[in-house]
Amino acid sequence: MKARPVGLIDSIPFETVGVAVFALTGALVAARKGMDPFGFALLATVTGVGGGTLRDLLIGTRPVFWVGDPGDVLVCLMVAGIVFALGPRRVAALDGGRRGRALLWADALGLALFAIGGTSKALAADVPALSAVALGTVTATFGGIIRDILAGTTPLVLRKEIYVTAAALGAGVMVGLRALGLDPFACSAAGFAAAFGLRALAILRGWSLPVFPQRDGNG
Amino acid sequence: MKARPVGLIDSIPFETVGVAVFALTGALVAARKGMDPFGFALLATVTGVGGGTLRDLLIGTRPVFWVGDPGDVLVCLMVAGIVFALGPRRVAALDGGRRGRALLWADALGLALFAIGGTSKALAADVPALSAVALGTVTATFGGIIRDILAGTTPLVLRKEIYVTAAALGAGVMVGLRALGLDPFACSAAGFAAAFGLRALAILRGWSLPVFPQRDGNG
Amino acid sequence: MKARPVGLIDSIPFETVGVAVFALTGALVAARKGMDPFGFALLATVTGVGGGTLRDLLIGTRPVFWVGDPGDVLVCLMVAGIVFALGPRRVAALDGGRRGRALLWADALGLALFAIGGTSKALAADVPALSAVALGTVTATFGGIIRDILAGTTPLVLRKEIYVTAAALGAGVMVGLRALGLDPFACSAAGFAAAFGLRALAILRGWSLPVFPQRDGNG
Numbered sequence: 001m002k003a004r005p006v007g008l009i010d011s012i013p014f015e016t017v018g019v020a021v022f023a024l025t026g027a028l029v030a031a032r033k034g035m036d037p038f039g040f041a042l043l044a045t046v047t048g049v050g051g052g053t054l055r056d057l058l059i060g061t062r063p064v065f066w067v068g069d070p071g072d073v074l075v076c077l078m079v080a081g082i083v084f085a086l087g088p089r090r091v092a093a094l095d096g097g098r099r100g101r102a103l104l105w106a107d108a109l110g111l112a113l114f115a116i117g118g119t120s121k122a123l124a125a126d127v128p129a130l131s132a133v134a135l136g137t138v139t140a141t142f143g144g145i146i147r148d149i150l151a152g153t154t155p156l157v158l159r160k161e162i163y164v165t166a167a168a169l170g171a172g173v174m175v176g177l178r179a180l181g182l183d184p185f186a187c188s189a190a191g192f193a194a195a196f197g198l199r200a201l202a203i204l205r206g207w208s209l210p211v212f213p214q215r216d217g218n219g
Numbered sequence: 220m221k222a223r224p225v226g227l228i229d230s231i232p233f234e235t236v237g238v239a240v241f242a243l244t245g246a247l248v249a250a251r252k253g254m255d256p257f258g259f260a261l262l263a264t265v266t267g268v269g270g271g272t273l274r275d276l277l278i279g280t281r282p283v284f285w286v287g288d289p290g291d292v293l294v295c296l297m298v299a300g301i302v303f304a305l306g307p308r309r310v311a312a313l314d315g316g317r318r319g320r321a322l323l324w325a326d327a328l329g330l331a332l333f334a335i336g337g338t339s340k341a342l343a344a345d346v347p348a349l350s351a352v353a354l355g356t357v358t359a360t361f362g363g364i365i366r367d368i369l370a371g372t373t374p375l376v377l378r379k380e381i382y383v384t385a386a387a388l389g390a391g392v393m394v395g396l397r398a399l400g401l402d403p404f405a406c407s408a409a410g411f412a413a414a415f416g417l418r419a420l421a422i423l424r425g426w427s428l429p430v431f432p433q434r435d436g437n438g
Numbered sequence: 439m440k441a442r443p444v445g446l447i448d449s450i451p452f453e454t455v456g457v458a459v460f461a462l463t464g465a466l467v468a469a470r471k472g473m474d475p476f477g478f479a480l481l482a483t484v485t486g487v488g489g490g491t492l493r494d495l496l497i498g499t500r501p502v503f504w505v506g507d508p509g510d511v512l513v514c515l516m517v518a519g520i521v522f523a524l525g526p527r528r529v530a531a532l533d534g535g536r537r538g539r540a541l542l543w544a545d546a547l548g549l550a551l552f553a554i555g556g557t558s559k560a561l562a563a564d565v566p567a568l569s570a571v572a573l574g575t576v577t578a579t580f581g582g583i584i585r586d587i588l589a590g591t592t593p594l595v596l597r598k599e600i601y602v603t604a605a606a607l608g609a610g611v612m613v614g615l616r617a618l619g620l621d622p623f624a625c626s627a628a629g630f631a632a633a634f635g636l637r638a639l640a641i642l643r644g645w646s647l648p649v650f651p652q653r654d655g656n657g
Binding site: 057058059060062122125127128130131134135137138141145149154155157158160162163164165168208209210211212213214 | 249250251252253254255256257258259260261264265272276281282283285286287288289292293303307310368369370371
Binding site: 276277278279281341344346347349353354356357360364368373374376377379381382383384387427428429430431432433 | 468469473475501502506512522589
């Protein structure tokens with residue numbers, strides 16, 4: 001399984017923007033928890049590079065992307081520093097108070113970007129189609145999962161709203177269009193639009209799939 | 220450290236059955252949490268392939284087993300789909316209401332299967348005996364640990380009942396018998412019987428080892 | 439990226455002492471949770487080798503250090519056995535009752551040892567300076583994070599006291615001095631002193647960095 005080089009437009013900008021917005025969600029959680037600057041740095045970095053790290057570990061890329069080139073770590077540290085420097089009043093305005101809109105939207109953007117970024121790297125490593133969709137989905141959701149576990153909050157992934165579905169749709173659309181031989185950039189764009197669009201509708205309209213009725217309250 | 224091929228009977232069926240029963244426990248937890256179909260899919264898949272994923276990462280197999288051949292992911296998705304389709308009444312009957320018997324027993328089966336599956340793959344990679352036992356134990360318990368952490372419930376591994384002990388016993392029996400030069404399949408069968416038998420007795424009779432008395436209530 | 443051999447004094451003793459003291463913190467948490475001997479073994483081992491395992495995975499060393507040579511696993515098992523054998527009265531005396539002083543101090547020692555151990559291995563693998571600092575920081579804090587997540591307690595890393603900062607300082611001092619061409623052992627010693635010293639002051643005097651004011655109580 002030899003990785004072939006991935007085109008610049010196809011993956012680099014998605015990846016770094018995805019890292020930055022996930023780092024932003026980590027920093028916003030650090031703000032809610034009242035952490036110190038290095039706590040911001042840790043939570044932003046772990047959230048920002050977590051998904052891509054898991055993807056690289058699963059595919060077998062070594063070392064992991066940010067170890068060889070720490071540019072994305074620098075991006076996370078800068079995001080953490082900026083959010084800390086903004087101070088509570090500006091962050092509260094940005095984050096929309098209790099409703100946490102900025103966190104939700106940044107998470108949605110990161111979810112969509114990592115769904116296609118993870119799928120793109122998986123396809124570049126010539127894994128089977130189902131594995132590529134699974135890798136895209138897992139890596140898109142993993143950054144947010146470790147952020148929420150570290151912070152001790154209920155993972156977004158467990159909410160009733162459409163979440164995992166959006167990542168899986170984006171990855172699936174991308175893999176399907178690639179299989180049809182379409183231009184990689186167009187496939188990525190369509191996958192991104194599908195994932196972000198569906199998640200956006202879930203946030204705006206509270207869309208959800210039919211859930212499994214709970215049997216009792218002690219779940 | 221070069222992996223030599225492992226016999227079909229020795230590992231493949233154990234592995235896939237173990238993946239399926241752990242996926243079942245993940246789906247049952249998703250049912251308790253009232254998740255949507257893709258939440259079922261994620262929790263079933265992460266639980267089903269989690270233990271083997273950690274094992275492959277630790278040994279250095281790359282890519283991880285399900286990335287190269289996503290058959291086990293497909294098994295997890297099918298299990299998730301079946302449990303979701305069964306609906307709450309049938310799942311409640313299957314799961315035994317509040318007592319969660321099906322989850323406990325499927326977890327016990329997965330624990331025993333992964334104890335020998337993890338040990339088998341570790342021995343095939345020529346790691347030292349103690350490492351093989353540790354790998355068998357860690358990978359047998361890891362699927363359940365991430366399931367419980369993701370779902371926000373107290374990990375089974377922290378319960379007072381015999382749990383880790385059963386996995387360690389199965390792995391230890393298997394490594395010990397292999398060192399005596401016995402037939403690999405017989406060693407796996409004995410290890411499975413030891414792990415599942417001990418865990419079954421723990422479930423049925425509440426067996427536990429002497430625990431460390433707690434000093435106060437705020438542990 | 440080829441690892442060159444690391445001098446004995448430079449890394450081996452730090453590593454094993456770090457594993458032992460993190461294993462001790464895992465065993466102390468197992469004592470608080472009233473676990474059985476194999477629960478002690480699992481929690482001590484996962485905590486003891488967790489940080490180094492993540493470091494090796496991220497750098498791409500395979501197999502992970504303790505799989506090839508399970509000496510450090512043996513150390514964890516011995517620590518777990520000793521703490522269990524001590525019994526509740528002696529452990530309570532050691533741990534300082536509710537205040538958990540032994541756990542805090544062992545964690546501080548492990549944090550400092552892994553900050554330099556992780557940084558040392560990262561530098562030996564010729565990763566960029568910022569990656570080395572990030573690897574040292576993440577691996578120093580990871581053992582304690584998984585211990586606390588497994589045990590269901592609030593991660594030390596989220597406390598207001600200086601914690602991540604100490605690990606990052608130790609790693610940063612070590613990388614900085616190495617860049618100046620100083621003797622590796624002296625760099626490690628200075629990094630250790632910086633990390634442990636800062637964390638010790640945080641424990642003794644409650645030192646903290648300015649934190650981000652919380653906006654409301656529902657964090």
